[in-house]
Amino acid sequence: MRASLFITCYNDTLFPETGRAVVRLLERLGVELEFNPQQTCCGQMHANTGFRREAFAQAKRFIRLYRDAETVVAPSSSCVAMMRDQYPGLIEELGDDALRKEFEALLPRVYELSELLVDQLGVEDVGSYFPHRVAYHASCHGVRALHLGERPYRLLAKVRGLELVPIPNADRCCGFGGTFSVKNAEVSSAMLAAKLQDVVSTRAEYCTALDNSCLMHLGGALHRQYVGMKTIHLAEILASSEADNERFPVEAIR
């Protein structure tokens, strides 16, 4: 399989280790990867904050950049959800028929990482080794927009050495919500405090998810409060193996 990587703007800037892990993981599974350096953002931040005019521009740009890709994979549920839930409405409003046709042809080939692994590659055991106690945070977009369901749990169940612990009230939002976290900083922090109680109660070493946005929120508070727990994208867990010398735990000590 040939797949084009949509790394997303914030993973490129803030979490390059997630992108590297996706590359390591997918290449290990025999996927031929390409990366278009022209990519920037899907437009989610603008669309969710009410800047629809700007979101149009990003959506258009994304579609034009990826229309010829065989398969697109993104390690972010919320960006994929943006394309599935919001692009159709944006394009309809634009009234650009040619763009709509391009988009409709492209959308079925865009996958979130766990969808690509489980549904397209048909793998659950990706040969990973991660000997740690791990809590999985089911992000809102993964659960309610993409309906990822059991996919991430099935992948985690096959990781050697990994002990998976459930987070109570798993489907409750962490309070990030993009610009919500600064526009309503206090309410967002109250939601985060409630989520942290549930996350910390697992006594896990790592909290993982398929969205670095939630993890940035949770991780920022875990770090602030000196909680002995780290956040790690699921791709990095799946990319880890006994043979790996670029394992996240080593890199994280900085």
Add this chain to the structure above:
Amino acid sequence: MSSVDSNRVVLDPRFAPPFPQGALLVLRNPQLRKNVAHAIDVIQTKRDKLVAEKTDWQALRTAASAVREHVLANLGEYLVQFEERCTAAGGIVHWAADAAEARSVILDLLRQENANEVIKIKTMTSAEIQLNPFLETNGINVFETDLAEIILQLGEEEPSHIVVPALHVNRSQVREIFARRMGLKNLSDDPQELTNAARKYLRQKFLTIPTAIGGANSLIAETGSVAVVESEGNGRMCLTLPRTLITLAGIEKVIPRFQDLEVMLQLLARSATGERMNPYTSLWTGVLPGDGPQKFHVVLLDNGRSSILAKPKQRQTLKCIRCAACMNACPVYRQTGGHAYGSVYPGPIGAILTPQLMNMEHAQSLPFASSLCGACYEVCPVKINIPEVLLELRSQVVNQEREQASRIFDPLYLGLRIANFLFSSAGRFHTAQGLGRIGAHLFTRKDGWIHSLPGVGAKWTQTRDLRGLPPQYFHEWWAARRKEAK
């Protein structure tokens, strides 16, 4: 009705503080937050259990959504049909374009009855038009009969939920209010004893006041009937004992057929209170000589609804059946309770309904009072895509504000404009990343983390750290790797 005391709860969108400010008062109130979380947990647990036992839940939602959409697409016809059938059965139908008209229609009706006292069934629509203070100002004493409404009325509290309006008040606070206002010094906080106190207080009102005001859960076009569901039996008392009954209902409350209640009632009780069936369902059609109220008025209220109806993307807001499942499921409401929303309609549905009822001239902070987690849409029994409407309203607010001079240097507006400029070209984006690395370096501590940022960034760092920017962005790593491979 003015915002004199900044600590006073104001549920009028014209005067209420913006949501983030309104929320602050609640966030620092441990008792209120505990009361809200506890009450929601109780309802949610019951709701989830009863929804899980319904194997046809999704089919019911689809059916209810279709009924409501059909009604909205043909609202005019069904309202006229309701008026005809209700009138034929001896009811009198009044039309009110806005809150002021509805209030004056109701006041005129009460004056015709020479009423100086009136009993009330809990009705959100009357709170929407601020009926009680208006009637009190005009010399009519209003007595709420729903237990929670009595607590609020006697305690001079504001409602914080549309189904359980006193959910923020706990048992010991109820005891205090009743003891003080009913003159019962030795009252304990035993629920039975509190209920008995309310019962005694209410009996006297039911038996002596011959005029009642209520709302409607459904208006049935086919038969001209009205349906009211409730839990305590106070509604049944108000609907049967008085001589005169005035029903105030939003125009969207109409359903086509009697049979449609079958779908609506199954969803409503489970979604609202976590019950298979609500304890009291009252249905009546016009006036029946010798039985029940002999004068029956229905006031049909528009108050902004037809303008919502005219907007295709927002119309779904009017599908709402006021079950409150969205606020019970909402992680924002869970932290803030209802008062933060500055409206009688709080929670996710309030965040979309309130600004629309205000014609987008007030409550512009409400569409932003959501993390867009989607829990509201998931539980909504009539499938209102609340996040979709939130986004539509956000875009309208931004369009209102973006040209205002005061927003040109607003950090968020400026930031998003700059971000758009950068995202429009990879070259610009990468240059900004490079400059960002230099800038971030100033704030990054030795541990590699940013603990404090200035300006809008402080909104983040007030409770969370931020990892410093990496030495190599992903696209740089990819480029270096490609070069190495060659």
